[in-house]
Amino acid sequence: FETCGKDCSHQVCRMELAGQELPYVLVDSIGERFGVYEDHLGFLKKRFHLITMKEYLENKTFLSKKISAIYVWYHRPVINEELVQSLPNLKIVASAGVGIDHLDLKLLSSYGVKVSNTPFVVSTDTADMGMALLLASARRLVEGHEMAVSPDTEYFPADWLGVEVSGATLGILGMGTIGYKVAERAKAFEMKILYHNRNQRKKEEESAVGAVYCKKIDYLLQQSDFVLLAVTLTPQTHKLIGKRELELMKPTATLINISRGLVVDQDALVEALQNKVIKAAALDVTYPEPLPRDHPLLKLKNVIITPHIGSATKKTRWVMVEEMTESIEAGLAGLPIPREVLELKDM
Numbered sequence: 001f002e003t004c005g006k007d008c009s010h011q012v013c014r015m016e017l018a019g020q021e022l023p024y025v026l027v028d029s030i031g032e033r034f035g036v037y038e039d040h041l042g043f044l045k046k047r048f049h050l051i052t053m054k055e056y057l058e059n060k061t062f063l064s065k066k067i068s069a070i071y072v073w074y075h076r077p078v079i080n081e082e083l084v085q086s087l088p089n090l091k092i093v094a095s096a097g098v099g100i101d102h103l104d105l106k107l108l109s110s111y112g113v114k115v116s117n118t119p120f121v122v123s124t125d126t127a128d129m130g131m132a133l134l135l136a137s138a139r140r141l142v143e144g145h146e147m148a149v150s151p152d153t154e155y156f157p158a159d160w161l162g163v164e165v166s167g168a169t170l171g172i173l174g175m176g177t178i179g180y181k182v183a184e185r186a187k188a189f190e191m192k193i194l195y196h197n198r199n200q201r202k203k204e205e206e207s208a209v210g211a212v213y214c215k216k217i218d219y220l221l222q223q224s225d226f227v228l229l230a231v232t233l234t235p236q237t238h239k240l241i242g243k244r245e246l247e248l249m250k251p252t253a254t255l256i257n258i259s260r261g262l263v264v265d266q267d268a269l270v271e272a273l274q275n276k277v278i279k280a281a282a283l284d285v286t287y288p289e290p291l292p293r294d295h296p297l298l299k300l301k302n303v304i305i306t307p308h309i310g311s312a313t314k315k316t317r318w319v320m321v322e323e324m325t326e327s328i329e330a331g332l333a334g335l336p337i338p339r340e341v342l343e344l345k346d347m
């Protein structure tokens with residue numbers, strides 16, 4: 001590295017001048033699906049020695065004492081007790097995004113490891129994604145595209161029509177920051193909004209988007225034309241939507257999931273879609289991710305699946321990286337950690 005001079009404020013230069021080594025940060029990989037983007041490498045390499053899981057496993061003896069932070073995208077690298085135990089100087093795990101269901105907070109805290117995430121920056125994009133899936137499913141965007149590019153583009157069957165969004169009822173399960181932003185968008189689309197949340201929102205927040213609170217989810221499921229999942233994955237929301245809940249939904253209804261795949265019993269969903277218990281599903285999340293190529297969900301016409309891209313815009317991904325870096329630097333310097341995770345919160 002080149003140092004710029006005594007007064008330079010770059011982390012790398014300050015450390016070089018002080019004769020310190022850059023922190024070693026474990027990442028899943030570089031340039032792969034759950035790894036560091038090549039675009040972010042320049043920024044990160046000025047601050048950290050990035051060690052991929054592969055490098056770590058190949059040179060464990062040397063690296064295990066060096067690594068002081070882990071940079072995790074959703075569920076990779078897998079952070080289990082074996083890994084935590086093998087890293088005696090681990091101080092902080094910086095997790096991308098809002099969901100932290102892939103982390104065992106109790107385990108990490110028992111080893112004195114702090115956790116941070118990036119909950120606020122992802123909310124707008126993820127809400128946009130929820131609305132995009134709702135609109136795409138209602139107006140059959142994916143099938144429409146296939147029809148437009150097919151050689152047989154004149155073919156337009158009578159039963160092909162979509163459903164109106166305006167005036168339809170949207171039931172939002174999980175009214176944290178993301179769920180509320182979906183409600184703001186749905187209001188602009190003239191939808192009626194029902195919601196369920198662990199905690200009822202303030203009256204003024206409800207009336208700002210015209211949302212009606214449902215204490216029990218059954219009523220919401222029975223009344224909604226679109227049911228959108230934006231709950232945090234916890235033991236209470238694990239497979240929250242199963243056979244019984246799908247049967248409560250209207251046969252004309254669509255299920256949209258921007259939360260976590262495990263909030264839905266996927267086998268029950270496949271069965272419900274095959275048997276037309278509900279009309280359609282639009283899923284940004286599944287389990288596992290990606291689905292095996294022969295999974296029945298991939299064969300259904302009434303399903304849209306995207307590869308967990310709720311927060312996947314250029315600007316947001318940059319801010320996520322900056323925020324994770326800021327949290328690691330604070331954690332390693334013993335300073336208060338921005339966005340430290342102390343408990344599970346609403347999305």
Ligand SMILES: O=C(O)C(=O)CO
Pocket residue numbers: 096097098099100122126258259308309310311
């Ligand atoms: O931020 C998260 O946890 C997401 O999954 C966004 O899609």
